[in-house]
Amino acid sequence: MAQSTADDAPIVELHDMGKMYGNIRALRGIDLAVRPGRVTCVLGDNGAGKSTLIKVISGLHQHDEGEYRVDGEPVRFTTPREALDRGIATVYQDLAVVPLMPVWRNFFLGSEITRGVWPLRRLDIERMKKIADEELRAMGIELDDIDRPIGTLSGGQRQSVAIARAVYFGARVLILDEPTAALGVKQSGVVLKYIAAARDRGLGVIFITHNPHHAYMVGDHFAVLRLGALELSADRGQVSLEELTNHMAGGAELAALKHELAQVRGVDVEGLPEETELPATPASSS
Ligand SMILES: Nc1ncnc2c1ncn2[C@@H]1O[C@H](COP(=O)(O)OP(=O)(O)OP(=O)(O)O)[C@@H](O)[C@H]1O
Numbered sequence: 001m002a003q004s005t006a007d008d009a010p011i012v013e014l015h016d017m018g019k020m021y022g023n024i025r026a027l028r029g030i031d032l033a034v035r036p037g038r039v040t041c042v043l044g045d046n047g048a049g050k051s052t053l054i055k056v057i058s059g060l061h062q063h064d065e066g067e068y069r070v071d072g073e074p075v076r077f078t079t080p081r082e083a084l085d086r087g088i089a090t091v092y093q094d095l096a097v098v099p100l101m102p103v104w105r106n107f108f109l110g111s112e113i114t115r116g117v118w119p120l121r122r123l124d125i126e127r128m129k130k131i132a133d134e135e136l137r138a139m140g141i142e143l144d145d146i147d148r149p150i151g152t153l154s155g156g157q158r159q160s161v162a163i164a165r166a167v168y169f170g171a172r173v174l175i176l177d178e179p180t181a182a183l184g185v186k187q188s189g190v191v192l193k194y195i196a197a198a199r200d201r202g203l204g205v206i207f208i209t210h211n212p213h214h215a216y217m218v219g220d221h222f223a224v225l226r227l228g229a230l231e232l233s234a235d236r237g238q239v240s241l242e243e244l245t246n247h248m249a250g251g252a253e254l255a256a257l258k259h260e261l262a263q264v265r266g267v268d269v270e271g272l273p274e275e276t277e278l279p280a281t282p283a284s285s286s
């Protein structure tokens, strides 16, 4: 049976999902719901399973256990194209752009608009420029010149163009794999702003990040992965930034590390938390 048709019914749902790479269990028991107009943040340390999770959702890999549903219907995608056809778009960190081509040309890369009929068919340049310009503006992205080679934009601006492009081509779920990882503070702010803009246009956003501060600025739900399992899955109202940071840092482990690092000359452990401040399961205080 299809799920309810309520406005915030999940677009993407995982139930008890697991994924093996040969004998290695990369994910187990994953429950996740991605709703329209919400930002779902996926956090976790290196190797926790974040990329594997989005590879399953984006159709690059298949799950081995549990269920993956889109609009309430069980699916098993065999290619990213199938996921894209259901409106699930992924923006990878190493964006597939052609640096020397203008912004508008990259916006339409692979989906160019043409006019006329063969043999007189040609690119409808004016129309593509106009649409790219309008779409970028609608997302609040102001570029002085849409003819600029995309390679001359900052990393944050390039990510924003990729987000606007996914929105224009009908994405309902937008997956961003560590879009702020290689960016400075200001550029990260730019990307966070467009994540919020995509959410405000009703997309369900999956935002993968190492950074609990970035996650907390835009997130409605937080899923923290640890060794392939969900260590925390909480709505914004149920978790503070401090608790989220502690979960990310691996609480007790970090405190133990502090103790070890304190023995090493030239390492300043002042900023690291004490063991006593970090109960394994942080008490919920508000
Ligand atoms: N193609 C693969 N074959 C075998 N094992 C893999 C493969 N891809 C990932 N793994 C393993 O699965 C686990 C999860 O990896 P994954 O790349 O999903 O982590 P991640 O959270 O994205 O890490 P990072 O923050 O470093 O990107 C790791 O133990 C990794 O070694």
Ligand SMILES: [Mg+2]
Residues within 6 Å of the ligand: 050, 051, 052
């Ligand atoms: Mg990864």
